[in-house]
Structure formats: structure tokens, C-alpha cells
Amino acid sequence: xxTGENKKNDFIREIIREDLKTxxxxxxxxxxxxxxxxxxxxxxxAKSICLNFSIAEEFGGxxxxxxxxxxxxxxxxxxxxxxxxxxxxxGFDWEDREYYASDYFExxxxxxxxxxxxxxxxxxxxxxxxxxxxxxxxxxxGKESPYRNRTAEENLRLFAEMxxxxxxxxxxxxxxxxxxxxxxxxxxDPVIYRILHSSHxxxxxxxxxxxxxxxxxxxxxxxxxITHSICTLEFEVHRxxxxxxxxxxxxxxxxxxxFARLNLTYTVMSKRRLLELVEExxxxxxxxxRMPTISGMRRRGYPSExxxxxxxxIGVAKxxxxxxxxxxxxxxxxxxxxxxxxxxxxxRPLKVVIDNYPEGKTEELSxxxxxxxxxxxxxxxxxxxxxxxxxxxxxxxxxxxxxxLAPGRExxxxxxxxxxxxxxxxxxEGRVTELHCTYDPATKGGDAPDGRKVKATLHWVSATHCIxxxxxxxxxxxxxxxxxxxxxxxxxxxxxxxxxxxTLPECRVEPSLTGAKSGTVYQFExxxxxxxxADASDKKxxxxxxxxxxxxxxxxxxSGGLK
RNA sequence: UGCCCGGUAGUGUAACGGUAACACACCGGCCUUUGGAGCCGAUGUUCGAGGUUCAAAUCCUCGCCGGGCAACCA
Numbered sequence: 001x002x003t004g005e006n007k008k009n010d011f012i013r014e015i016i017r018e019d020l021k022t023x024x025x026x027x028x029x030x031x032x033x034x035x036x037x038x039x040x041x042x043x044x045x046a047k048s049i050c051l052n053f054s055i056a057e058e059f060g061g062x063x064x065x066x067x068x069x070x071x072x073x074x075x076x077x078x079x080x081x082x083x084x085x086x087x088x089x090x091g092f093d094w095e096d097r098e099y100y101a102s103d104y105f106e107x108x109x110x111x112x113x114x115x116x117x118x119x120x121x122x123x124x125x126x127x128x129x130x131x132x133x134x135x136x137x138x139x140x141x142g143k144e145s146p147y148r149n150r151t152a153e154e155n156l157r158l159f160a161e162m163x164x165x166x167x168x169x170x171x172x173x174x175x176x177x178x179x180x181x182x183x184x185x186x187x188x189d190p191v192i193y194r195i196l197h198s199s200h201x202x203x204x205x206x207x208x209x210x211x212x213x214x215x216x217x218x219x220x221x222x223x224x225x226i227t228h229s230i231c232t233l234e235f236e237v238h239r240x241x242x243x244x245x246x247x248x249x250x251x252x253x254x255x256x257x258x259f260a261r262l263n264l265t266y267t268v269m270s271k272r273r274l275l276e277l278v279e280e281x282x283x284x285x286x287x288x289x290r291m292p293t294i295s296g297m298r299r300r301g302y303p304s305e306x307x308x309x310x311x312x313x314i315g316v317a318k319x320x321x322x323x324x325x326x327x328x329x330x331x332x333x334x335x336x337x338x339x340x341x342x343x344x345x346x347x348r349p350l351k352v353v354i355d356n357y358p359e360g361k362t363e364e365l366s367x368x369x370x371x372x373x374x375x376x377x378x379x380x381x382x383x384x385x386x387x388x389x390x391x392x393x394x395x396x397x398x399x400x401x402x403x404x405l406a407p408g409r410e411x412x413x414x415x416x417x418x419x420x421x422x423x424x425x426x427x428x429e430g431r432v433t434e435l436h437c438t439y440d441p442a443t444k445g446g447d448a449p450d451g452r453k454v455k456a457t458l459h460w461v462s463a464t465h466c467i468x469x470x471x472x473x474x475x476x477x478x479x480x481x482x483x484x485x486x487x488x489x490x491x492x493x494x495x496x497x498x499x500x501x502x503t504l505p506e507c508r509v510e511p512s513l514t515g516a517k518s519g520t521v522y523q524f525e526x527x528x529x530x531x532x533x534a535d536a537s538d539k540k541x542x543x544x545x546x547x548x549x550x551x552x553x554x555x556x557x558x559s560g561g562l563k
Numbered sequence: 564u565g566c567c568c569g570g571u572a573g574u575g576u577a578a579c580g581g582u583a584a585c586a587c588a589c590c591g592g593c594c595u596u597u598g599g600a601g602c603c604g605a606u607g608u609u610c611g612a613g614g615u616u617c618a619a620a621u622c623c624u625c626g627c628c629g630g631g632c633a634a635c636c637a
């Protein structure tokens with residue numbers, strides 16, 4: 001990769017270019033993506049993944065995957081597997097650089113010993129509550145722990161005993177000795193080791209003391225030779241602490257750069273809240289297609305390329321911001337429009353009998369698979385006397401801008417014929433149950449030789465040939481643009497959208513979909529993109545609506561712009 | 564009441580002392596065998612007040628507004 005001609009010009013790349021110019025780290029760029037394996041990755045992580053891997057690629061460097069697994073109580077192997085799968089699916093490759101903070105536990109321990117020997121760390125017997133009290137507040141200075149001046153020898157002995165398991169959880173901690181009156185609370189003698197008699201997903205029971213994130217993170221970056229440690233804004237106030245550790249230890253000093261995390265309209269983006277939705281069964285799991293997780297989006301049918309394009313387009317800055325879900329959907333449509341095969345399927349079937357069409361006759365018609373991609377070819381579709389059309393495509397008393405079928409009106413059936421509506425049969429409650437139409441044999445294929453026009457083209461399926469499928473229509477998970485914008489004492493779950501999932505079990509789709517493979521995305525013409533769900537079987541097809549097509553009629557209808 | 568970081572169309576980003584721009588959204592039109600796609604066009608932007616300068620979104624000062632920081636979480 002050419003390091004001199006990157007078109008992207010955000011503040012992070014600018015800093016890196018400057019460092020390259022001054023050869024702060026020689027000619028090297030090395031980044032990393034450091035997730036904690038305590039939940040599934042979401043679109044916010046995708047932003048960070050794209051950033052770190054793309055930057056490495058653009059500057060001819062490398063990007064590591066490192067699991068920040070310093071808290072055995074929250075971390076699980078299930079999560080590391082899902083994280084790896086998601087990154088791969090997104091299209092990035094860490095090659096053989098799969099690391100774990102837990103790989104460095106021994107080194108981190110030795111670093112702590114160095115600090116103790118320098119008189120820069122001490123074992124403290126204060127309880128968690130006491131430490132908190134001693135820390136002071138945002139406006140009041142802290143005060144020093146009574147254990148702060150233990151000798152290095154005593155600290156060394158105590159720390160070793162902590163490791164040996166001589167003390168119960170919470171009895172002692174190791175703290176850095178910095179400055180209890182610092183205006184930056186992170187510098188007020190932070191805890192760097194705690195006792196946790198807890199089994200770790202990788203080190204098992206080898207350890208009963210674990211480094212805190214603050215102690216592990218910067219040094220892990222240093223050990224890996226990371227040049228640019230890109231992280232989110234909330235770690236900005238930790239930077240002086242990381243710098244202090246690195247300087248005390250005299251080891252390689254990566255440059256930390258903070259950027260604003262991604263927020264998206266109509267969803268939440270914290271692992272804690274997403275976990276809550278999963279555990280309380282508001283969604284079917286981490287990969288529920290309504291979730292902003294990578295696995296949810298994958299299951300929903302979002303192409304990874306769309307996510308990458310989205311992450312690229314939103315850019316990176318230090319301003320807290322909320323990206324528009326509509327932008328993400330734009331990129332999803334953009335990719336799918338070019339790649340998805342078109343098929344016909346009816347969500348809410350309305351039976352139509354073509355009175356003047358011969359009983360028992362079946363015709364083969366030719367349909368284009370993808371007008372955006374001629375190489376996708378054509379396929380045969382079947383037409384017969386009884387068909388289904390979309391309920392929404394007929395109105396007995398059409399308003400002014402409704403172009404579709406209505407009594408006496410003629411429309412085109414895509415790739416088939418013009419049909420004209422003669423009558424509508426109704427049930428006892430006045431609901432339309434069946435339409436009777438006539439067709440014009442001269443319009444076969446969809447063109448009228450006499451040049452007459454119709455205002456609408458409808459999708460349809462042949463009643464005798466179609467197959468039944470289930471469709472799951474998704475709407476936003478929350479009704480509020482910002483689900484967290486709630487009155488005092490409220491809970492974000494109160495803004496959950498009761499209509500986020502609508503299941504339609506009786507859809508009729510064209511027979512070419514028989515045996516459609518899980519994960520494949522189709523465009524159901526005029527409706528949207530639909531992805532075959534993992535729940536689909538040979539017996540039953542299940543589709544997730546990935547995203548609707550843009551729909552001018554829906555806009556007119558919803559804005560009340562009728563008549 | 565402390566410290567740190569931010570504030571550019573509705574949203575997200577660009578402009579690096581020299582004509583405020585791009586994408587999405589929105590609105591209008593063209594085209595159309597998907598009310599899709601595509602094409603064309605319109606509206607609309609520098610938080611405020613001072614200062615420096617021939618010239619400020621950009622530099623300085625003071626406000627205002629928003630966010631973060633007081634886990635043995637990350």
C-alpha cells in the first residue's frame with residue numbers, strides 16, 4: 001500500500017501521517033482491535049474494527065486482534081468465538097496475531113514488581129468503600145491511604161502472598177502510588193491488582209489476582225509494539241495514567257488517540273443494555289435481526305460491504321454524534337440493488353381469478369433476474385388462471401394518487417399481461433376476499449401493441465404453482481430516535497417498539513425459491529430485500545425482511561397527502 | 564463549585580488564515596414493465612460576544628451549550 005496517497009483525511013490519519021513523517025516510530029504503523037469478550041460485537045465495534053484494520057492496511061502496517069480478558073467474572077469463550085466470526089465476516093484478517101491480555105499476566109506481574117521496587121506501588125488493606133472515601137470527589141482532594149508508606153520489601157512480600165492465594169477476595173489490592181490530590185481522579189493511587197478467586201476462561205485457576213484494565217491495557221499495547229492505540233473518548237482522562245505507567249516502566253510508548261464512539265438512531269449501543277434485552281427476552285438472542293449487533297445484522301441480511309461503506313462514510317471525529325439509521329439502510333440498499341436476484345412474492349395474498357383465461361392452462365413467461373446486472377440472466381415464471389396479488393395493491397375506492405388496481409381499472413402484471421378489474425367479492429363483514437378480472441391476450445409479456453399505458457405494474461404469483469413461506473417484517477426496535485431520552489426515573493425499555501416484529505406466516509412466493517439457501521438475499525419486487533433465515537427448512541421457507549425498498553406511495557400515504 | 568474534551572445545513576463529515584462543501588434525509592421534476600434503480604433541480608450550515616488580521620469555521624479571550632471523569636468494570 002502506498003502511504004503517500006490516502007484519500008481519507010480524518011484527524012487520526014493526519015496524526016499518523018505526521019508521525020510517519022517525523023519517524024516517531026520509524027516507518028511502522030501497528031494498530032489493534034481490543035475487545036473484551038463479555039458480549040457480542042455491535043455496529044459501534046464495527047466502526048472501530050474498520051478504523052483499525054483499514055488504517056493498518058492503508059499505511060502498510062498490521063492490526064492485531066487482542067482480547068482484553070482481565071475480568072474472569074464476565075468473560076466467556078462463547079464471546080471470543082463470536083467476536084472472531086464477526087470480524088472475519090466483516091472482511092478483516094488478523095492473520096496469526098490473535099492475542100490475549102491473559103497471555104501477558106506473568107509479564108504484567110513482573111511489571112508490577114518493578115513498580116513496587118521503585119516505591120511506586122503499594123499493597124493497600126483498605127476496603128473498596130474506604131478506598132472510595134479516601135479518593136475524594138470531583139471537587140475535593142483525596143487523602144493518602146494509611147498503608148501507602150509500607151516498605152518495598154513488605155509490599156513485595158504481601159503482593160507475592162496475594163498471588164499465592166493467602167487472602168480472600170477484597171482483602172487487599174495493589175495500588176500505584178501517584179498523587180491523591182491530582183485533579184484527575186484516575187491518578188489518585190489507582191488500583192492495579194485485585195484478588196479474585198475466580199476461574200479464567202483461558203488461564204483456569206492459575207491466578208487469583210488479576211490486573212485491572214488500566215494496568216493491563218497500555219502495557220499490552222506496549223508489549224505488542226503498537227504504535228497507535230485508537231480508542232474511544234471515555235479513555236481520554238486515562239491517558240495520563242497510561243503514560244505514567246509506561247514512563248515508570250521505561251517501555252515502548254504507543255500513542256493513544258481517542259475518537260467518538262458511534263451512536264445510531266432508534267437503537268442502543270451498550271453491551272450492558274443489549275445484554276439486558278437478550279436476558280429479558282425482548283429479542284430472541286444476540287443475533288436477533290433487530291439487534292444492532294454484527295451477528296444480528298448478518299442474520300438480517302445486511303451485506304458486510306454495506307457496513308464497511310457505512311463506517312467509511314460516517315468518518316471519525318471527536319464530536320459526540322448520532323448517525324442516522326437511514327444512512328446505514330442506504331448502503332444496504334446500495335449493495336443489494338446491485339447484487340440481489342429479483343423474485344416475486346406476495347406478503348398478504350389476495351386471490352384474483354382471470355375470468356377469460358382458459359381453465360387449466362399454464363404459461364411460461366420470461367423474467368429478468370437483475371436489471372442492474374445483465375449477467376444474472378433470466379428465469380421462467382408460471383402464469384395461470386388464478387393468481388395472488390398483494391392486498392395493498394387493490395382499493396375499492398382509490399384516493400387520487402393511488403395508481404394500482406381498482407374496480408374498472410387496468411394494470412400490468414409484471415412480465416405477464418394487462419388485467420382489468422371487473423368485480424370484487426366480499427365476505428359478510430365487507431372485506432374483499434377475491435377479485436375477478438379479465439386479461440388482454442395481446443399484452444403478453446407486458447406490452448400493449450396498441451401503445452396504451454397503465455399507471456401501475458403489480459407483482460403476483462400463480463396460485464397453483466406458488467409455495468408458502470413465512471416472512472418476518474422488522475421495524476425499528478425502539479420508537480424513539482434516542483431510546484435513552486426518557487423522563488426522570490424512566491427506563492429505556494419503555495420505548496421498545498411493540499411492532500418491531502410482524503410475522504406473516506402465509507406468504508406466497510414463486511416456486512423458484514424452493515430450497516433457497518440460508519443467508520441468501522433476494523429482492524421481492526416492489527417490496528424490499530429479504531434474507532433466507534437460519535430457521536428455514538426444506539418444509540418451510542422463512543424470510544427476514546432486510547430492508548424495504550424506498551417507497552414513494554408509503555410516503556404519500558403516511559404524510560396524509562391523499563386527495 | 565474541580566479537571567478533561569467537544570460545538571459547521573435535519574443527520575454525519577469536509578474545508579488546515581483566502582468563494583463554506585460532500586453524503587444521507589427532505590422537497591420538486593424527468594424517466595421507468597419494480598411508486599425500485601437511474602438522471603436533473605431546489606431549500607438549508609459555521610453556538611454567542613469581543614479581539615487579532617487586508618481577510619477568521621479556522622488564531623486569542625470571555626461566555627453559553629453538550630459530553631466524559633469520583634468500579635477492586637472495560
